[in-house]
Amino acid sequence: MISHKTVIIDNGTGSIKAGFGGEEFPHYVFPTVVGYPKEGKKFIGDQLSKSKTKLKLVYPIKRGLITKWQEMEELWDYTFKQKLKVEPENARLFLTEPPLETNENREKKCQVLFETFGLNSLALNIQPVLSLYSFSKQNGVVLEIGTVIPETINKLHLGGKDITKYLIKLLNEEKKEEKKLCFEGDWDLIKTIKEKMCFVSTNPNIEDNKRPLKQLTKTFQSNNSTFTLSKNRYLATEILFNPQLIKRENEPNITSLITKSVEQCDERIHNEIYHSIVITGGSSGFNGLKERVEMELKTLLGNRSFNVILPVDTTISAWVGASMLSVAQNFQESWFTKQQYNEMGIQGVHKRFYHQF
Ligand SMILES: Nc1ncnc2c1ncn2[C@@H]1O[C@H](COP(=O)(O)OP(=O)(O)OP(=O)(O)O)[C@@H](O)[C@H]1O
Ligand SMILES: [Mg+2]
Numbered sequence: 001m002i003s004h005k006t007v008i009i010d011n012g013t014g015s016i017k018a019g020f021g022g023e024e025f026p027h028y029v030f031p032t033v034v035g036y037p038k039e040g041k042k043f044i045g046d047q048l049s050k051s052k053t054k055l056k057l058v059y060p061i062k063r064g065l066i067t068k069w070q071e072m073e074e075l076w077d078y079t080f081k082q083k084l085k086v087e088p089e090n091a092r093l094f095l096t097e098p099p100l101e102t103n104e105n106r107e108k109k110c111q112v113l114f115e116t117f118g119l120n121s122l123a124l125n126i127q128p129v130l131s132l133y134s135f136s137k138q139n140g141v142v143l144e145i146g147t148v149i150p151e152t153i154n155k156l157h158l159g160g161k162d163i164t165k166y167l168i169k170l171l172n173e174e175k176k177e178e179k180k181l182c183f184e185g186d187w188d189l190i191k192t193i194k195e196k197m198c199f200v201s202t203n204p205n206i207e208d209n210k211r212p213l214k215q216l217t218k219t220f221q222s223n224n225s226t227f228t229l230s231k232n233r234y235l236a237t238e239i240l241f242n243p244q245l246i247k248r249e250n251e252p253n254i255t256s257l258i259t260k261s262v263e264q265c266d267e268r269i270h271n272e273i274y275h276s277i278v279i280t281g282g283s284s285g286f287n288g289l290k291e292r293v294e295m296e297l298k299t300l301l302g303n304r305s306f307n308v309i310l311p312v313d314t315t316i317s318a319w320v321g322a323s324m325l326s327v328a329q330n331f332q333e334s335w336f337t338k339q340q341y342n343e344m345g346i347q348g349v350h351k352r353f354y355h356q357f
Pocket of ligand 2: 010012013281
């Protein structure tokens with residue numbers, strides 16, 4: 001009898017996290033991108049850094065949803081064969097999904113994985129729910145810069161990319177015309193600066209008075225230039241708490257999104273949920289974020305007690321949840337096999353997974 005490997009892929013907009021079920025960490029994390037040179041072989045994921053020429057970059061996932069299938073398939077193939085060294089025919093794949101995945105996308109995923117890849121079995125579940133599992137919790141509210149509760153999903157189109165974009169805008173406001181940063185060429189550099197230097201202030205109105213400017217000011221040295229940031233270190237992340245700054249007048253901020261999501265659930269479980277507020281996703285890695293959310297929740301909730309949980313590594317909790325679930329004994333019936341797919345057809349995917357969405 002062939003023993004099937006359990007492969008876990010967290011299919012993120014920015015990066016794919018891949019590894020094996022039951023393990024604590026993914027083996028590989030690499031960018032969800034395919035680069036095409038003017039001529040010759042394309043570069044996939046982490047191969048991009050090896051290219052010596054300019055590449056046309058194609059990002060197959062947009063705000064969680066797969067939009068470019070050819071490149072998505074290249075990345076899955078690369079993950080299976082080059083990275084994990086597993087043949088899909090001999091593998092069970094646990095693939096994460098974004099909240100509010102479309103039926104059409106889910107069907108296409110199944111079709112590609114079973115028919116093109118010849119996958120043995122498949123499991124799907126949504127990323128924030130898996131993040132909750134990573135804390136061994138079944139009920140809670142998850143803020144994955146987007147909020148999900150098993151019964152309730154509210155999606156906010158605000159994430160790390162928007163913060164990077166806003167930081168570029170802020171930095172450009174201080175620059176002379178000829179030195180302006182450009183969104184395409186300087187993107188990776190500013191993303192790194194954002195990750196290394198930005199934080200969330202607990203009170204942006206008085207942040208500048210809290211310490212001498214010298215302490216707030218930090219310098220980042222890249223190959224060709226030096227970046228000095230002070231106020232912008234915390235102003236960039238303010239869009240999470242004040243989406244109006246980027247003209248999202250009608251969107252709630254992340255704290256009111258948490259309370260809104262809880263209020264949409266049965267009142268009898270509010271207490272339990274308020275004690276399991278999980279904040280996750282790479283962009284919750286900013287220092288001060290947890291404290292600010294707690295501060296704002298205190299104002300919104302008055303005397304009600306609550307508990308905010310932040311994982312140590314905010315980028316991998318969906319992967320970890322999938323890894324844990326994939327080896328749980330009572331989960332083993334949940335795999336959707338190729339044989340079942342052949343018998344039930346494409347609609348089988350909804351019958352098998354509908355209860356989760
Ligand atoms: N330490 C950090 N501090 C702040 N931001 C960070 C940190 N580490 C990563 N990020 C940001 O987190 C984002 C990536 O997070 P993550 O890996 O959770 O997203 P993803 O899974 O690729 O995408 P999604 O889940 O939205 O489809 C990027 O915008 C990145 O700049
Ligand atoms: Mg993700």
